[in-house]
Amino acid sequence: MTSFRWIYVTCKNGTEARLLARMALEKRLAACANIFPVSSLFWWDGAIRSANEVAVVLKTRASLEKRLVSELEKAHSYTVPCIDSLPLSAMNRSCAGWLLAQTGGGPSRKPRKK
Numbered sequence: 569m570t571s572f573r574w575i576y577v578t579c580k581n582g583t584e585a586r587l588l589a590r591m592a593l594e595k596r597l598a599a600c601a602n603i604f605p606v607s608s609l610f611w612w613d614g615a616i617r618s619a620n621e622v623a624v625v626l627k628t629r630a631s632l633e634k635r636l637v638s639e640l641e642k643a644h645s646y647t648v649p650c651i652d653s654l655p656l657s658a659m660n661r662s663c664a665g666w667l668l669a670q671t672g673g674g675p676s677r678k679p680r681k682k
Contacts, residue, residue, distance in 0.1 A: 570668060571630035572656040575637065578608060578621045580645055585622040591643055597636040598626035599670035629671050630655070 575598070579585040582603065589601035602625045609618050628636055633653055640651050659667070667673075 570664065570673065572659055572664065572667060573628050573630050573633050574654040574656060575626040575628060575633070575640070576650070576652040576654065577624045577626070577640055577644070578606065578646075578650045579624060580619075580621065582622045584645055585624045588640055588643055589624050589626065591639065592626050592628075592636060595639065596670065596672050597632050597639060598628045599667040600627045601625065627667055629668065629673055631673075632671060 577585075577588060579588060582605075585603045589598075589603060592598040593601060604623055606621050606623045607618070608621050609616060611617070626636065637651050637653065641649060644651070
């Protein structure tokens with residue numbers, strides 16, 4: 569059974585988020601990216617800071633996780649980027665097959681639209 573991951577990345581703006589998402593998709597390291605605005609609070613330089621950021625959730629196979637994280641780290645603008653990996657405990661079969669196909673792990677097929 570193939571394991572899947574959500575890779576969560578925060579970015580300085582939508583432009584960077586789309587660039588990182590597109591890079592991951594073009595390299596077939598992820599099958600899908602969801603991009604959304606977030607309001608962040610964090611420690612930086614000894615004080616609590618806040619920022620409006622843009623988060624990206626990338627859907628990928630566990631076997632691609634290390635390479636994807638490495639590519640994101642290289643391309644990211646932050647000195648200390650947040651790149652988290654979350655294991656998925658379940659995924660419906662049609663989406664899992666599609667994710668495998670899009671990341672080079674199975675036969676190519678399009679998801680069915682209803």
